[in-house]
Amino acid sequence: MKMKKFINAPENLTPELLEGLAAAYPNKIKLEEGKIVVRATPKAEDKVAIITLGGAGHEPALSGFVGYGMLDASVVGDIFAAPNAVSLLAGLRKFKRDAGILLVVLNHAGDVMSANMAMKMAEREGIKVKSILVAEDISAGINAPINDRRGLAGCIPLFKVAGAAAEEGKSLDEVYAVAEKFNKRIATLAVAMTGCTHPQNGNPIAELAEDEMEIGMGQHGEGGGGRSKIMTADETATEMFNKLANAVELKAGEKVFLVINGTGACTPMEMSIVFRKCAQLAEEKGVKVVQGIIDELLTVQEMAGFQMILCVVDDEQIKALNAKSDTPYWTSIGM
C-alpha cells in the first residue's frame, strides 16, 4: 500500500522539499550546502546572527522563518532527525562574526547533542556563540525535570522577539536577555485527535482510537498522558488554557499573545473556534489577548491537532512581535 502522500523516493524528501521552498521564496531565502537555509540578503556582519537547527517533516518550521527580522539560518536534519554536529558547525562557520551568534535549540535529545558538540567545536575555532534552550512544553507538568519538557512551536515567536532585538543592533548578551525574558513566560500544550504517518517508512507515529483525543502529545507522537474521550472545542480550550495560565502564573492585568499552531489536518476553522474560547477565558481572568496567530507554523505531518502557545507579553515584546519581518511564513510590515 502506498502512503497517501505526494512524495517521490522517501530518501529524497528533505533535499526535495528544501529545493521547493527555496524556489517559491527566492526573494527571501536560499539554500546552501543542501541543508542550510539562509537569507537571500544577508544581515549586516555587525549584528548578532540567529541560527536554529532541527529535523525536517515539520514544515513550515523551522526554515520557513529565515529572513529579515527573524532567523539568519536554519540547519536542517532529515525527517524528524536532528542535523549532526558537523552540519551545524558548517552553519555556525558561515556566521562567524564579532557580534556573535545566538543559537536557538529546541529541547529534543538529538538537537541538544548536536548543539553541544557543535558549540564546543565552534568555540575552539573562535566562533562566538551563545545558546538558548526552548523547553516550553508543559505536558509533563510544570515542575517536571528538564528532559521531560520538550521544545515545541514556542520557539517561533521567540525567533521573532530575538530577531527584532538583533536587527536593532543589540549585543549578543542583550539579544540573549531579550530571548530569555520571553522564554520564561511562554508555555505550550499540544492536543491531537489523530496520529500521523512517518513519510519515510509509512508507519503511524501515534495511534488514537476513533473516539479518543490526547492532550500533551509531543511533536513526534510522544505520549502526553492526557488521553480522553473527544471533547468539544470549548472544553478542550478550557482545559488547555487553564493549564497554560497556571504554568506561566498568569495574573489579572497582564497581556498575552496567543498562538494556535495547527499540526496538520486541523482546520483553521477549528483553530479559530478554539482561539475564541481562549480570548473569553482570558477576559474572565482580567487578562487581555492583545493579538495572536491562527496558522500552521510547525506541523507534525497530517496530525489532526494543534499546539496552544501562551506568551505573557509586555508592550516592548508586543512591539517586537510586530516589528518588520520578511520571512516565507511570518511577514510583518512593522509598526
Added chain:
Amino acid sequence: MKMKKFINAPENLTPELLEGLAAAYPNKIKLEEGKIVVRATPKAEDKVAIITLGGAGHEPALSGFVGYGMLDASVVGDIFAAPNAVSLLAGLRKFKRDAGILLVVLNHAGDVMSANMAMKMAEREGIKVKSILVAEDISAGINAPINDRRGLAGCIPLFKVAGAAAEEGKSLDEVYAVAEKFNKRIATLAVAMTGCTHPQNGNPIAELAEDEMEIGMGQHGEGGGGRSKIMTADETATEMFNKLANAVELKAGEKVFLVINGTGACTPMEMSIVFRKCAQLAEEKGVKVVQGIIDELLTVQEMAGFQMILCVVDDEQIKALNAKSDTPYWTSIGM
C-alpha cells in the same frame, strides 16, 4: 460517533470561527453584523472598495484576506453555503462611495445568484458596483461551458493584484481592467488523496479508495474526472502543470507566479516537493517561476490535497503581488 474535529454546536460554527479570527487579528480586521469581516482601519472613501462573498468552512479564505492592500470586506455565508443577497447588500451598503466597489465573485451557483440579486438591489439604491467572475478551474477542460468552470483559490492572488491597484487610487474601470487582465491568464487544478467531513452533519463530502487520488476534485468534493491510482509527487506535478500550462497557453520567455494551496491535510513538505518539480518543468519550457506561495490559503476542511494555481505574470503584476499588504494571511512589506 463524534466527529474528529474541535467544534461545539454545529449550528454555531460560522459565528464562532469569525469571532475567533477577529480576536486573533484585531489590528487588521473586525467583525460587523455577525458575518461581515471588514478592515480594522477602513480604506479612504475616495478609493475603490473590493468586496467578496463566499461560504465558510474554507478558512483562511476568504475573510483572512481582508486588510490593507487586499479586500475591504468579506461577506460570509454558512458552511459551504453562499451568503444570501440581503447579507451581501448589507456589505455593499457599507462601502457605497463615488469611487465604486469591485465585487469579486467565485463561480459557484449560490454565490453567483446572491451576487446578481444583490447587485440589482444595490444599483437601485445608487450604489456603484461592478463585478468580476473568477472561474479559473480547468478540470472540466479549457473550453468547457462557464457553468462547469468553478472559481477556486485563484481569486486570492487576484484580490492582491486588484487590491494594489485600488490602493494606488485607480478608478473602478481601471481596477476592473487590472483584475480582468490577471484573471485571463490564471488557471487552477485541484487534486485530492482523501475526501473530508462536512463539519455540520459529519458526512463525508467525497470518498476515495485507499489506493486512489483524484485530479480535478472541486472545493466541495465535486467530481473532477481525474481519478487514478496514487501517483508520485513528480508524476502528479507533471500532469497538473502541463494541463495548466496548456490552458493558459504558456510560452517560452514568460514568467509565472505559482501557488500550491493546501486544502487541508496535505503537508507543506509535500507541497514544497510539488513546487520543486513545477519549477523544473517551467524551466524546461523556457519559463521562469519568479516566486510563489506554498501554504493553505483556501482549505476544504481536512481534505488531503492541494490546488495548483498558475498565474502568468508581467513585471507590473509581480510588483502588485509584492505591494504592501497587511491582512491576516497575506502580508507583504512592499518593494
